[in-house]
Amino acid sequence: MNIFSLSASLAIDGVAVGLLAWVTWRAARDRSPPNATAFAAMAAGLSLWALLSLLSEFPHEWSVGAGMAAVAQILPIVFIPAIWLVYVLGYTGRGTGLTRPRIALFVLLALPLVGAAATFEGDPSTEAVQRSLASLVGTELMLLFIVYVYAAVVFLSYGWSHGRISKAQLAAQLGAVSAPYVVGTWLDGSRIVDGVTAGLLLSGLLLAISIRRYPVLTGFPKADYVARSRVVEALQEAVIVVDWDGHILDANATAEGLFDRSTREMIGTPMTSIVDGIDDVDLSPGTTGNVTLRTTQGRRQFQFTVSAVEGDDTDNGGTPVARAVLLRDVTDQRTREQRLSVLNRVLRHNVRNKLDVILAHADHVDDEVHRTAIQDSAADLSSISRKARDAEAVMTDSSGPPSPVDLAAVAQEVATTAREDHPESSVSVDTPESLQISSHRTIVRRLVAELVENAIVHVTDPICVDVEVDTTVDGTPRLRVADNGPGIPERERELLTGAGETQLEHGLGVGLWFVNWAVNQLGAELEFEQASDEGTVVVRFHDSNRPTDERDDPSSDATDRN
Numbered sequence: 001m002n003i004f005s006l007s008a009s010l011a012i013d014g015v016a017v018g019l020l021a022w023v024t025w026r027a028a029r030d031r032s033p034p035n036a037t038a039f040a041a042m043a044a045g046l047s048l049w050a051l052l053s054l055l056s057e058f059p060h061e062w063s064v065g066a067g068m069a070a071v072a073q074i075l076p077i078v079f080i081p082a083i084w085l086v087y088v089l090g091y092t093g094r095g096t097g098l099t100r101p102r103i104a105l106f107v108l109l110a111l112p113l114v115g116a117a118a119t120f121e122g123d124p125s126t127e128a129v130q131r132s133l134a135s136l137v138g139t140e141l142m143l144l145f146i147v148y149v150y151a152a153v154v155f156l157s158y159g160w161s162h163g164r165i166s167k168a169q170l171a172a173q174l175g176a177v178s179a180p181y182v183v184g185t186w187l188d189g190s191r192i193v194d195g196v197t198a199g200l201l202l203s204g205l206l207l208a209i210s211i212r213r214y215p216v217l218t219g220f221p222k223a224d225y226v227a228r229s230r231v232v233e234a235l236q237e238a239v240i241v242v243d244w245d246g247h248i249l250d251a252n253a254t255a256e257g258l259f260d261r262s263t264r265e266m267i268g269t270p271m272t273s274i275v276d277g278i279d280d281v282d283l284s285p286g287t288t289g290n291v292t293l294r295t296t297q298g299r300r301q302f303q304f305t306v307s308a309v310e311g312d313d314t315d316n317g318g319t320p321v322a323r324a325v326l327l328r329d330v331t332d333q334r335t336r337e338q339r340l341s342v343l344n345r346v347l348r349h350n351v352r353n354k355l356d357v358i359l360a361h362a363d364h365v366d367d368e369v370h371r372t373a374i375q376d377s378a379a380d381l382s383s384i385s386r387k388a389r390d391a392e393a394v395m396t397d398s399s400g401p402p403s404p405v406d407l408a409a410v411a412q413e414v415a416t417t418a419r420e421d422h423p424e425s426s427v428s429v430d431t432p433e434s435l436q437i438s439s440h441r442t443i444v445r446r447l448v449a450e451l452v453e454n455a456i457v458h459v460t461d462p463i464c465v466d467v468e469v470d471t472t473v474d475g476t477p478r479l480r481v482a483d484n485g486p487g488i489p490e491r492e493r494e495l496l497t498g499a500g501e502t503q504l505e506h507g508l509g510v511g512l513w514f515v516n517w518a519v520n521q522l523g524a525e526l527e528f529e530q531a532s533d534e535g536t537v538v539v540r541f542h543d544s545n546r547p548t549d550e551r552d553d554p555s556s557d558a559t560d561r562n
Contacts, residue, residue, distance in 0.1 A: 041083050056073065077181075092154060152178075244322070258296060290302065407431075430467070450518075451539075476541065
């Protein structure tokens with residue numbers, strides 16, 4: 001071989017080595033995907049083969065190890081099919097890693113090499129290499145063929161009809177493993193580029209394409225695909241994935257039914273041409289809101305949420321690759337809310353007017369017993385109507401984002417109002433100077449007021465109510481309202497903490513039900529404590545937005561006792 005041919009051959013070998021080494025590095029730099037290690041090992045085996053092929057190209061007078069490098073190529077030739085099988089089994093969901101049967105497979109493939117290695121002394125000649133290879137032809141090639149064919153059959157049979165694996169991916173991965181063997185057998189060594197070199201170069205190109213374009217590092221069929229088919233497809237909400245130009249990349253079955261298009265028809269189409277009514281909606285990541293869309297069921301109201309679909313390099317400053325738009329049909333919910341709101345408003349108005357009439361006529365009843373009973377019952381109904389009105393107002397105010405609320409200041413304010421409205425009562429407050437939480441002030445204030453009012457109303461003389469604001473050991477803000485009464489009845493507690501009222505079991509009023517609604521709305525916890533001489537209601541506010549240093553300092557020592 002002349003110097004030109006040798007240089008060209010070495011250069012091509014070098015390109016193959018560099019390309020396969022890059023693929024190996026790319027797969028090994030993040031081994032968190034389930035099949036990254038097996039893929040990297042397969043690429044590393046091909047890289048080693050290419051490197052040994054490069055070294056074997058040198059004339060013997062230039063490198064005494066050229067003959068040894070030629071013989072050492074037997075190692076990747078033998079073990080790459082086994083690594084390929086381990087990768088395929090992991091990719092098709094049959095487990096990753098080196099199990100005992102797989103280790104036994106590697107040992108079985110290595111046994112014929114032991115006998116071949118014993119025939120070498122020093123730097124082997126070409127004849128020695130040929131004798132060594134001849135001794136492997138029988139047993140070794142049969143084992144390699146069985147392993148290779150089994151892995152190829154498993155890979156093709158699983159991926160051929162798989163909805164998320166393309167035929168191009170199958171061809172690229174199978175071709176990358178097969179190329180050195182097939183092309184190496186097809187082309188002899190009389191050309192500038194021998195068959196093994198050409199095959200390894202082709203392997204590097206195909207693996208580089210695979211790792212950049214296809215999900216070759218995941219346990220795709222058993223993870224990504226199953227998650228998509230069993231979770232995303234099972235969602236009652238429509239999910240549509242769009243690129244940054246607004247073209248649809250994917251959609252689930254619910255979206256297909258809503259907009260009467262198959263996913264295949266929607267892919268590549270602008271979302272505005274499929275979803276009638278989405279034109280003026282801001283679809284920036286993190287956006288949420290409500291929109292009316294035309295669907296196969298007519299015009300429906302949807303709550304939409306837009307999330308960024310992040311790529312591998314997003315954490316390193318890369319741009320999200322797409323946006324996922326989730327559409328939740330809230331038409332029935334909104335209709336129920338409007339119906340209840342109208343019903344509540346009409347009932348409140350009618351009840352209030354009728355009660356005024358009842359009270360006016362009650363003054364003309366001569367019998368004091370009957371007059372008092374009518375007035376007391378009317379007053380109770382009026383109180384229920386007022387609480388229903390307050391409950392609706394509070395729930396409406398809670399629709400906005402949370403804001404900083406000083407729980408200690410709210411408790412002080414409620415206690416002051418209670419003393420003015422009930423001068424016969426004793427309402428004490430024990431709070432830190434300030435205890436900030438992120439919540440809705442209207443709900444928090446009404447919750448504290450309802451607990452204090454409930455305690456005052458249900459306690460006989462002398463009326464003593466203690467309001468305490470502090471934090472638990474782990475820094476959770478806590479409100480305690482204790483009184484010297486009998487506490488909340490057990491039946492009331494069960495109704496508040498259970499499934500709710502039934503036709504046979506009713507609570508005593510809407511006051512405590514409002515407490516339960518408010519606690520749920522705030523994401524807090526409601527607890528009851530019962531001592532021999534007092535009843536206590538405890539509310540724990542789980543405020544994740546409060547700074548850590550405030551959680552670690554449970555309210556300091558500054559308290560105000562009134």
